[in-house]
Amino acid sequence: MAGQVKISGAKNSALVIIAGALLCPQDCRIRNVPSLVDVARMGQLLSSLGVKISQHGDVLDIDASDLSTSQAPYEIVSQLRASFFTIGPLLARQGYAQVPLPGGCTIGARPVDLHVRGLQAMGADVQIEHGMVNAYVAGSSRRLKGAKIYLDYPSVGATETLMMAATLAEGETVIENAAQEPEVVDLANFCNSMGARIRGAGTTAITISGVPRLHSTDYAIIPDRVEAATFLVAGAITNSEISLAPVIPDHLTPAIAKLQEIGVQIVADAPDCLRIVPGEGLRGTDIKTLPYPGFPTDMQAQFMALLSLSEGDSVITETVFENRLRHVAELNRMGADIRVEGNIAVVRGVPLLSGAPVVASDLRASAALVLAGLAAKGKTTIQGLHHLDRGYEKLEVKLLSLGARLQRVTGAIVSPERQLGVNNPTVNSYQ
Numbered sequence: 001m002a003g004q005v006k007i008s009g010a011k012n013s014a015l016v017i018i019a020g021a022l023l024c025p026q027d028c029r030i031r032n033v034p035s036l037v038d039v040a041r042m043g044q045l046l047s048s049l050g051v052k053i054s055q056h057g058d059v060l061d062i063d064a065s066d067l068s069t070s071q072a073p074y075e076i077v078s079q080l081r082a083s084f085f086t087i088g089p090l091l092a093r094q095g096y097a098q099v100p101l102p103g104g105c106t107i108g109a110r111p112v113d114l115h116v117r118g119l120q121a122m123g124a125d126v127q128i129e130h131g132m133v134n135a136y137v138a139g140s141s142r143r144l145k146g147a148k149i150y151l152d153y154p155s156v157g158a159t160e161t162l163m164m165a166a167t168l169a170e171g172e173t174v175i176e177n178a179a180q181e182p183e184v185v186d187l188a189n190f191c192n193s194m195g196a197r198i199r200g201a202g203t204t205a206i207t208i209s210g211v212p213r214l215h216s217t218d219y220a221i222i223p224d225r226v227e228a229a230t231f232l233v234a235g236a237i238t239n240s241e242i243s244l245a246p247v248i249p250d251h252l253t254p255a256i257a258k259l260q261e262i263g264v265q266i267v268a269d270a271p272d273c274l275r276i277v278p279g280e281g282l283r284g285t286d287i288k289t290l291p292y293p294g295f296p297t298d299m300q301a302q303f304m305a306l307l308s309l310s311e312g313d314s315v316i317t318e319t320v321f322e323n324r325l326r327h328v329a330e331l332n333r334m335g336a337d338i339r340v341e342g343n344i345a346v347v348r349g350v351p352l353l354s355g356a357p358v359v360a361s362d363l364r365a366s367a368a369l370v371l372a373g374l375a376a377k378g379k380t381t382i383q384g385l386h387h388l389d390r391g392y393e394k395l396e397v398k399l400l401s402l403g404a405r406l407q408r409v410t411g412a413i414v415s416p417e418r419q420l421g422v423n424n425p426t427v428n429s430y431q
């Protein structure tokens, strides 16, 4: 493979920024929105609340001037955890919100206690009954009150929920031990572009001075660092020179550092363009996932695929989610040598992976299996592409443009090299 790839807008920014548009009683234009199933679901959720949304390419126009309800439907929340983020803006703007508990998912239990406790600290009355979170603000103004909130863990979602809620609160809110992820900063910049007063996003203490009302905006989302890292790993695992743009290299610091340890060179050709130059051979290294600026959990599975083909032993420790190593069994089916003890995976590098039918267990696991399949000898068939479509925009189109041999198959066999093993009309497959 070789060539250039355009990196799409960040999924995790898009999801929370679309939810954040609920704060605004005027038009919001959001640019660089990736075309993803999750983003479409967030749009559906807003529509169900009475919001008018129109899309032109990667531009989304949102008019949330009239909200017909503050009640999020379970059918959508159960399919998209991020839809829980709407509780913050709905409560801040309407003084009332009813959002179903999202429940766990394949990577972990994923409670929302930190979101709830923070909203309570801001004066909300929150009751959880029959799987529903009912939150309301008493008093004639129905406005939340600024508060000092310490998060037990720097949760991305809780930081975002509370930051959005605080934009319209009375007085000042300080979120201590806040998440520092770039998507949190993107959300803060978006809110500030609507007249919010948020300082310190990107540090561990975020201060929000509440304002009574926000105004219209035109805002572009940052590039997706996880997609960019996935393409860097694609270059490393297939020994290919690939250029990526646009990217914000600072957001990729942990991924770049690990790739360099593995023996791959990363060159900055321009401030927003990185090129991966393959090295002589791949060496194992250790990785521990942590909140930003630590190594992202969302890049763990893809790096595991790479380390399975890197010489020597690597230890991967997953500390963010309790059940995010389910791709190990599938990589082992392809000939990898990985053992798991609790949240630790010991990867013993093998010289070769061999293609096999595999099943994706979650979004980033599906990307890891595509990467492993690109490097493996013979055919690989990946089932469960609904996971992939949640978070990667046109992954196969982008990989094909680089010269990869793969095909999305919902019907017949097409690839000359790798044959389709499964033909299930309800589950798309890669081969």
Ligand code: UD1
Residues within 6 Å of the ligand: 012, 013, 015, 082, 108, 109, 110, 111, 112, 113, 114, 115, 116, 153, 154, 155, 156, 157, 158, 179, 183, 296, 297, 298, 320, 321, 322
């Ligand atoms: C976000 C990202 C996800 C990423 C994750 C960690 C979005 C849409 N998703 O998820 O891609 O993998 O950050 O970088 O932005 N926790 C609690 N109580 C809470 C909230 C979280 O115990 O109230 C725990 C979670 O179970 C998990 C850890 O905190 O173990 C991290 O979760 P969090 O940072 O909240 O991740 P999300 O916002 O769900």
